[in-house]
Amino acid sequence: MTSCKILGGRCPSPAHSGAFYRWRRAWCLPPAESLPPSTMLSSGRTASSRFCWPLQRLCPRLSWERRAAASTQRKELIKKRDLVQDELRPLYMDFQATTPMDPRVLDAMLPYQVNYYGNPHSRTHAYGWESEAAMETARKQVADLIGADHREIIFTSGATESNNMAVKGVARFYQGKKRHVITTQTEHKCVLDSCRVLEAEGFRVTYLPVQPNGLIDLELLEASMTPDTSLVSIMTVNNEIGVMQPIKEIGRLCRSKGVFFHTDAAQAAGKIPIDVSDANINLMSISAHKIYGPKGVGALYVQRRPRVRLEPLQNGGGQERGLRSGTVPTPLAVGLGAACSIAQQEMGYDHQRVSMLANRLVQKITSQLPDVIMNGDPQQRYPGCVNLSFAYVEGESLLMALKDIALSSGSACTSASLEPSYVLRAIGADEDLAHSSIRFGIGRFTTEEEVDFTAEKCIQHVKRLREMSPLWEMVQEGIDLKSIKWTQH
Amino acid sequence: MMAAPSRAQVISLYKMLLRESYNFPSYNYRTYAVRRVRDAFRVNKDVADPNTVERLVLEGRQSLALIQRQVVVGSMFQAQKTAVE
Numbered sequence: 001m002t003s004c005k006i007l008g009g010r011c012p013s014p015a016h017s018g019a020f021y022r023w024r025r026a027w028c029l030p031p032a033e034s035l036p037p038s039t040m041l042s043s044g045r046t047a048s049s050r051f052c053w054p055l056q057r058l059c060p061r062l063s064w065e066r067r068a069a070a071s072t073q074r075k076e077l078i079k080k081r082d083l084v085q086d087e088l089r090p091l092y093m094d095f096q097a098t099t100p101m102d103p104r105v106l107d108a109m110l111p112y113q114v115n116y117y118g119n120p121h122s123r124t125h126a127y128g129w130e131s132e133a134a135m136e137t138a139r140k141q142v143a144d145l146i147g148a149d150h151r152e153i154i155f156t157s158g159a160t161e162s163n164n165m166a167v168k169g170v171a172r173f174y175q176g177k178k179r180h181v182i183t184t185q186t187e188h189k190c191v192l193d194s195c196r197v198l199e200a201e202g203f204r205v206t207y208l209p210v211q212p213n214g215l216i217d218l219e220l221l222e223a224s225m226t227p228d229t230s231l232v233s234i235m236t237v238n239n240e241i242g243v244m245q246p247i248k249e250i251g252r253l254c255r256s257k258g259v260f261f262h263t264d265a266a267q268a269a270g271k272i273p274i275d276v277s278d279a280n281i282n283l284m285s286i287s288a289h290k291i292y293g294p295k296g297v298g299a300l301y302v303q304r305r306p307r308v309r310l311e312p313l314q315n316g317g318g319q320e321r322g323l324r325s326g327t328v329p330t331p332l333a334v335g336l337g338a339a340c341s342i343a344q345q346e347m348g349y350d351h352q353r354v355s356m357l358a359n360r361l362v363q364k365i366t367s368q369l370p371d372v373i374m375n376g377d378p379q380q381r382y383p384g385c386v387n388l389s390f391a392y393v394e395g396e397s398l399l400m401a402l403k404d405i406a407l408s409s410g411s412a413c414t415s416a417s418l419e420p421s422y423v424l425r426a427i428g429a430d431e432d433l434a435h436s437s438i439r440f441g442i443g444r445f446t447t448e449e450e451v452d453f454t455a456e457k458c459i460q461h462v463k464r465l466r467e468m469s470p471l472w473e474m475v476q477e478g479i480d481l482k483s484i485k486w487t488q489h
Numbered sequence: 490m491m492a493a494p495s496r497a498q499v500i501s502l503y504k505m506l507l508r509e510s511y512n513f514p515s516y517n518y519r520t521y522a523v524r525r526v527r528d529a530f531r532v533n534k535d536v537a538d539p540n541t542v543e544r545l546v547l548e549g550r551q552s553l554a555l556i557q558r559q560v561v562v563g564s565m566f567q568a569q570k571t572a573v574e
């Protein structure tokens with residue numbers, strides 16, 4: 001065995017001594033370690049990390065070292081910096097991370113940031129009364145959006161808090177009788193981490209796998225329910241791949257088994273019609289900044305009849321029916337209310353437009369590029385979240401090349417890590433496809449020009465990066481990559 | 490009750506809304522406002538019921554005031570132009 005010029009004698013991969021290294025030399029690139037981080041362009045390192053991955057199974061320690069090394073390099077791959085004065089701003093195509101605030105929402109909020117500053121819980125003077133009235137109007141607007149009663153809405157600081165409250169709160173309240181919680185592997189981190197905490201407290205948690213299209217298997221869900229199950233938590237629309245779970249069926253199933261159903265609708269409320277009584281939802285999380293509202297506020301719907309009880313996370317003044325103590329931020333609550341009421345009015349208009357733009361984007365990209373895979377179910381989805389995998393191109397390199405467009409490879413919470421998205425792994429995407437995925441978020445303020453620009457840049461850079469990729473070359477020569485054994489020992 | 494707004498009044502409101510929408514400094518807000526105003530008038534162009542027309546015109550006037558306020562706010566905190574402009 002020739003020793004590897006990148007990893008030294010420990011690497012059994014023929015790639016590092018053979019064709020790959022020659023290819024790298026042909027491009028005049030020094031070995032990875034001697035490159036300054038800023039020149040660590042795409043394909044070289046991409047390919048090297050991919051060529052090496054079968055190693056990870058062989059020698060875990062080595063893979064750990066490489067991962068650690070790679071993650072320090074990765075941190076510098078996309079550099080954080082401020083825009084200079086006359087530099088062009090990148091286009092915003094990341095509407096799943098957050099949305100710009102609608103001017104109508106800001107207009108509703110401003111009076112409460114300026115003149116009406118009373119504490120909505122003050123009962124003794126006009127400052128309090130006017131704030132309280134505004135807060136209650138907002139509560140009504142949120143309730144109307146989801147077909148609930150205004151007394152069932154609890155203002156929180158966002159969907160993360162709502163999810164934490166729902167998952168931990170319900171499980172803890174009913175822990176005397178029931179000690180089992182069901183969720184899915186593709187949930188948002190805040191639900192998964194709340195479940196981990198519950199596990200540490202001695203609860204049993206089932207993390208349901210999803211099918212390759214991202215949807216859960218209802219039969220499996222039914223089979224997982226036991227008389228001990230207190231809560232099922234399944235998100236309505238996935239934040240990374242945009243698939244829409246069959247919440248009506250899940251709700252019906254949960255109702256028939258007497259299990260509470262919580263859904264994280266941060267990406268769904270205000271974008272697709274949801275009716276809590278129609279879908280038998282017992283608890284629902286809503287976030288304002290995903291529906292053109294302000295950041296830092298959200299809501300939790302807690303059903304009153306039949307009553308869902310939960311243990312509060314935050315204790316204190318007893319605001320929000322004692323479930324979430326702490327002064328309600330009136331301007332933010334008003335913003336959430338306005339965002340909900342606008343979303344309700346504009347739902348049809350926005351949905352039609354977002355679908356049109358998403359189709360346009362997908363059409364343009366897939367008509368000009370081969371080997372582009374759309375992750376998630378093609379039908380059961382929210383059109384504004386398009387997750388595409390560009391085979392043989394690393395997502396991160398593409399993101400770097402597309403510096404004029406604000407995109408991400410997945411959830412903002414995990415976008416810093418080297419790991420491929422856990423959602424994509426859960427739907428069974430190959431490791432390299434999971435690494436090459438990009439999420440395009442389309443929203444109310446996206447224009448045709450932006451979509452065309454994004455598609456054009458994408459096509460251009462994917463073509464360029466593929467031309468540099470040895471894998472792509474091999475595929476063009478008709479070699480099946482899956483048939484190659486990189487480790488021949 | 491007020492008489493229903495005339496055709497000329499509606500057209501004048503439409504023009505004012507469009508003109509004001511073009512003043513948004515932010516590219517995305519500007520294009521959205523223009524598109525939304527156009528589409529709203531297009532959808533409601535065949536409304537004949539005087540009460541509905543009156544209600545819609547009132548909504549339009551409120552929107553106009555809102556756009557005017559938000560244009561001012563937006564122009565106080567301008568940012569760089571985006572890559573497509």
